[in-house]
Amino acid sequence: MKRNDRAGRALLRRPIRRSWPLFLLPTAAAFVIGFVWPFLQGIWLSFCAFTTTNNARWVGGENYLNAVLDRGFIYSFLYTALFALVSLVVINVLAFAVAYALTQKIRGTGIFRTVFFMPNLIGGIVLGYIWSILFDGILRAYHTSILLETRYGFFGLLILMCWQQVGYMMIIYIAGLQAVPEHMLEAARIDGASRWQTLRRVTIPNVMPSITICTFLSLTNGFKLFDQNLALTGGAPFRFRTYADGSMATIKTTEMLALNIYNTFYGQGSMARGTAQAKAVIFFLLVAGLSLAQLRATRGREVGA
Amino acid sequence: MKRKFISLLLAALLGLSGCAAQTDGEQGSVYWLNFKPEADGALQQLARDYTDLTGVKVKVATAAQGQYESTLTAEMDKSSAPTLFVVGNAAAVKTWGDYCYDLRDTPVYKELVTDDYTLYDEGGKVCSIGYAYECFGIIVNKTLLERAGYQVSDIRDFDSLRRVAEDIHARAQQLGFDAFTSSSLDSSSAWRFSGHLANIPLFYQARDKGGWSSAPERIENDYLDNYKAIWDLYINNSAADPRTLATPGYDAQSEFGRGEAVFYQNGSWEYPALVNDYGMKSEELTMIPIYTGVPGEEDAGLCNGTENCWAVNANASQQDIQATLDFMYWMVTSPQGTKLMAEQFGPIPYKQAAKTDNPFFNAAADYLSDGNYNVTWVFSHTPNVDDWRAGVVSALTQYCNGGDWKNVETAFVSGWATQYQAANN
Structure with a gap:
């Protein structure tokens, strides 16, 4: 009987085993067409001068040289790094705090969770415009506007991103918090651990996987930010600089990397398209490298439950 | 197995590219x-x-x-x-x-x-x-202008334009309409000022140099005071608070179409919308040159190009x-x-061009036949035009919120040199 069963299962499995490529094919094809191919082509284009992708002409490393010599790009990089770092900390602290509060036994947690999550459902461009109206509504009373000061743009974007992302990260943290084994918490209680000790020694080590995911997401989100940046300030205010060597640059003081790449590609004529492409490759390496490093760092702290 | 997989993949890719191939008849x-x-x-x-x-x-x-x-x-x-x-x-x-x-x-x-x-x-x-x-200039609602007690012929230069505009603005409450439509610096409208209005100082700079055949490496501060004069006139004689101009939400076309303002800086292409969408009549519309106080501008025509x-x-x-x-x-x-x-x-x-009933073109033709000079579209020489304009808009926004006019001049002059360098390196 038992042998029969096994034979039957093997018989069922054989066609699947033999024709797995057929099942894999649609996804693999989509992945190749939608990701691998454009990605490789993008790298190739970063070494070319081009107007559209089919009239590319090889120019070598010139684009990369132009990219790293572009003062606006360097500025955007530093600005983006600062923003990503600050938003990483603020978003995660807030999201964890909210998640912690909403997993306590208080009334209305369901409603609060929904309310906090909802901003995530609105698109970035719309959010940017709505918040620019909100900020200007307040700043106007002080005779200023979000477009006038770099720091307003910075903190405005930070508030916007928190508002949008805290709810999302909160959901991940709630899932993590609910998975903390009850027996550990009970043991801590019996041992007379204070609330703070329980949080630090029991809860946080147990939600480390959530922290890994959330820091990963908020870090890469911070770096890749585009829509909100475009709609909220679009890079304003600008500063026009002349340097000692006679070269000049327009620094868009709230322009982040992704927007800088976009503006280089479309704002500066076909001469700059290769440069923009090189910037995009640098951008990819940066984001990929950073997130891998971050993953490794937080993974090391995870504990097996 | 591996080989089979690859061949399947290739077959699929070939099939897809086959679909994309052109089927020209x-x-x-x-x-x-x-x-x-x-x-x-x-x-x-x-x-x-x-x-x-x-x-x-x-x-x-x-x-x-x-x-x-x-x-x-x-x-x-x-x-x-x-x-x-x-x-x-x-x-x-x-x-x-x-x-x-x-x-x-x-x-x-x-x-x-x-x-x-x-x-x-x-x-x-x-x-x-x-x-x-096309032509652009200041579109005038003649009906409203007459209701305020003026004729189009009263406006011959910047001073007369300012007198009329300031008077209408002062009486806006009583008249029920204002002088200018909002000068929104939102991206849907900012090009009217960073592009078209900026053409006025650029045109006179080019004229002083005997015309531009290609983009100059740098431009000067000349006539930017005139640019400031007209910009101040626009923003201070309209229902919109200057400090709000960068915030999205203004729609100058509908303000003009609904008869909320007498003057609206824009071009001949507005005519179909004003007539079809807002029910304005051809005979109540005309266009006058953008006067900025440049000597001799009473002989200017519209900006044709x-x-x-x-x-x-x-x-x-x-x-x-x-x-x-x-x-x-x-x-x-x-x-x-x-x-x-x-x-x-x-x-x-x-x-074989057909006749048009667009009153703006008739106005443009009238100015030219009266011997006025054409204000050509020299802004078409702007290097990296989108980026240059974005800089001007940013500076205008600062200015509207109490910032220094110097920023606008920098955005014009240094911005031009920067973009010229970037576009021609």
Whole structure:
């Protein structure tokens, strides 16, 4: 009987085993067409001068040289790094705090969770415009506007991103918090651990996987930010600089990397398209490298439950 | 197993690329990537009419406001790229010159009455030809102006314009309308000031230098005081709080259309919308020059020029190029085509142009026939035009919120030099 069963299962499995490529094919094809191919082509284009992708002409490393010599790009990089770092900390602290509060036994947690999550459902461009109206509504009373000061743009974007992302990260943290084994918490209680000790020694080590995911997401989100940046300030205010060597640059003081790449590609004529492409490759390496490093760092702290 | 997988994958890719391959018939087709959102509806209808008439397929797609360059880039990369597109200024020739079919001696080129709007590349190839021209200035609602106690003829220069505008603004409550529409610096409207209004100082700078044949390496501060004067007049004599101009939400066209303001700086292309969407009458509309206080400006006319220039995609198949040239020829010679061109774009520089009832063009013609000088579109020389304008808008925004006018001058002068350097390195 038992042998029969096994034979039957093997018989069922054989066609699947033999024709797995057929099942894999649609996804693999989509992945190749939608990701691998454009990605490789993008790298190739970063070494070319081009107007559209089919009239590319090889120019070598010139684009990369132009990219790293572009003062606006360097500025955007530093600005983006600062923003990503600050938003990483603020978003995660807030999201964890909210998640912690909403997993306590208080009334209305369901409603609060929904309310906090909802901003995530609105698109970035719309959010940017709505918040620019909100900020200007307040700043106007002080005779200023979000477009006038770099720091307003910075903190405005930070508030916007928190508002949008805290709810999302909160959901991940709630899932993590609910998975903390009850027996550990009970043991801590019996041992007379204070609330703070329980949080630090029991809860946080147990939600480390959530922290890994959330820091990963908020870090890469911070770096890749585009829509909100475009709609909220679009890079304003600008500063026009002349340097000692006679070269000049327009620094868009709230322009982040992704927007800088976009503006280089479309704002500066076909001469700059290769440069923009090189910037995009640098951008990819940066984001990929950073997130891998971050993953490794937080993974090391995870504990097996 | 591995080999089988790879062969399956290759087969699938081949199949897909097979689908994408062009299936050109004997007859070519036309794909027009249109530049003017406001003309989209009429052009779609025209495309259908042309297909009914000749059997040639015509597709018209329209890029969103301010997105022509990015849309064109994406479309040009496709196997079915536009056959007819717009190359309207020197920067565009620089970018798209290689894609332009030489239009010299084509039948449609021979129909042109002037080469004023023809764009050439460095080798002298005819890259694009004007299919319509335009004028811009300050659009006036004559009915409201008269209700406020003035005539169009009262405005002859900047001082008289200021007197009238300030008087209307002071009495706005009582009159029920204001002098100027909002001068929104939102991206849907900012080009009116960073592009069109900026043309005034640029034009006079160029005139002092005997005209520009190409973009100068740098520009000066000259006439920027005049730019400031007119800008101050706009923002201080309108219902909109200057400090709110960068915040989205203003719609100057509807303010003017609903009769909330007398003056509206914009161009001839506004006419169809004002008449069709807001029910304004042709006889209550006219256009006056943008006066800024430059000596001798009482002899100025409107700003006549165009960025509406047709280019034909040189990479298209021979049939498609022929079909496109035929279509263009039909547009500027057939009664149906010329009528639509006149309605949508105003007068066209072709022998068989139909008459237009657009009052703005009539005003433009009147100024010229009275011996006034044409304020040409020198802004078409702007290097990296989008980036340069963004800098001016940013500085104007700062200025409206109490910032220093110096920033605007820097955005003009240093911005120009910076972008020239970036575009020509």
